[in-house]
Amino acid sequence: MCPFHAPPTTQTSGTQTQDTARIVVEEKAQLDFSQSMSYGDYLQLDQILNAQSPRSPDHNELLFIVQHQTSELWMKLMLHELGAAIEHVALDQLPTAFKMLARVSKIMEQLVHAWDVLATMTPPEYSAIRPYLASSSGFQSYQYRCIEFALGNKNAAMLKPHEHRADLLARVEARYQAPSLYDQALRLLARRGIRVPNSHLERDWTQPYTASAEVEQAWLQVYRNPQAHWDLYQLGEELTDLEDAFRLWRFRHVTTVERVIGFKRGTGGTGGVSYLRKMLDVVLFPEIWSLRTQL
Numbered sequence: 563m564c565p566f567h568a569p570p571t572t573q574t575s576g577t578q579t580q581d582t583a584r585i586v587v588e589e590k591a592q593l594d595f596s597q598s599m600s601y602g603d604y605l606q607l608d609q610i611l612n613a614q615s616p617r618s619p620d621h622n623e624l625l626f627i628v629q630h631q632t633s634e635l636w637m638k639l640m641l642h643e644l645g646a647a648i649e650h651v652a653l654d655q656l657p658t659a660f661k662m663l664a665r666v667s668k669i670m671e672q673l674v675h676a677w678d679v680l681a682t683m684t685p686p687e688y689s690a691i692r693p694y695l696a697s698s699s700g701f702q703s704y705q706y707r708c709i710e711f712a713l714g715n716k717n718a719a720m721l722k723p724h725e726h727r728a729d730l731l732a733r734v735e736a737r738y739q740a741p742s743l744y745d746q747a748l749r750l751l752a753r754r755g756i757r758v759p760n761s762h763l764e765r766d767w768t769q770p771y772t773a774s775a776e777v778e779q780a781w782l783q784v785y786r787n788p789q790a791h792w793d794l795y796q797l798g799e800e801l802t803d804l805e806d807a808f809r810l811w812r813f814r815h816v817t818t819v820e821r822v823i824g825f826k827r828g829t830g831g832t833g834g835v836s837y838l839r840k841m842l843d844v845v846l847f848p849e850i851w852s853l854r855t856q857l
């Protein structure tokens with residue numbers, strides 16, 4: 563009989579189980595953790611895996627909680643990398659910054675794919691947990707707001723939801739007042755001898771960024787002669803990757819929201835899809851996109 567078509571027997575699976583047990587012993591895996599740090603100890607899994615407390619009796623609430631919590635964990639890493647990347651751009655250490663920015667883009671892509679899991683939640687499933695969410699909404703995510711501010715989408719109104727928590731407000735305010743990644747990129751262009759208007763080099767960093775024809779000319783200088791400005795050209799493309807991934811995240815968010823709640827209002831009080839669609843129009847690094855028409 564062809565070995566590929568031999569019917570599976572209980573003996574085969576029994577042998578496999580014994581093999582696995584033997585392998586674990588032969589490979590000398592450590593099995594006793596009464597005296598040393600285990601995987602769960604290192605990762606503090608007791609805290610993490612006991613931090614899901616569904617408020618409804620509904621089966622699907624765990625999905626909703628885990629999806630948000632994992633997103634917040636990825637956002638934590640994103641902020642860690644983004645903050646360090648901004649510092650390295652300010653210090654002219656571009657290779658290190660590139661490594662970090664590439665990771666930020668990949669995390670964003672990971673979050674884009676994560677919407678597939680949440681999209682398995684149907685409108686009746688969400689409606690069953692909706693009353694238990696009360697007024698909580700991703701709109702109030704302080705980490706998300708720090709990411710938006712670090713990427714230059716400054717808006718004083720977004721500080722308000724954090725006023726009841728002085729510790730969190732301080733973190734969001736720090737990002738609000740600091741130059742964004744794009745602000746630091748423009749200062750770098752100027753340090754490299756490329757003309758950038760003063761209005762875009764020294765300004766009130768809490769104000770939203772305003773697109774400028776002169777800044778577009780500055781980037782065009784880089785893009786028209788990549789060989790002469792290779793690392794700045796690479797920086798431009800890293801910024802493009804990042805905004806590209808961020809746009810996809812926003813798009814998947816609004817589409818998932820529409821398929822789950824239609825045009826109902828959000829728990830955060832906005833019109834829901836209408837608000838999220840307006841956010842699709844936000845452009846973080848405007849000249850990085852507009853220059854392409856000129857090339």
Ligand code: HEM
Nearest residue numbers: 629630633699700701706819822828829830831832834841
């Ligand atoms: C079925 C699931 C979801 C629904 C129905 C939903 C709905 C909404 C709505 C309607 C808004 C607008 C503000 C409001 O009025 O509440 C919003 C904002 C937001 N949501 Fe979601 N969302 C969902 C999942 C998620 C997930 C998994 C995340 C990941 C952390 C998230 C993060 C955010 C953020 C950061 C905002 C603020 C966006 C901005 O200000 O531009 N949402 N969401």
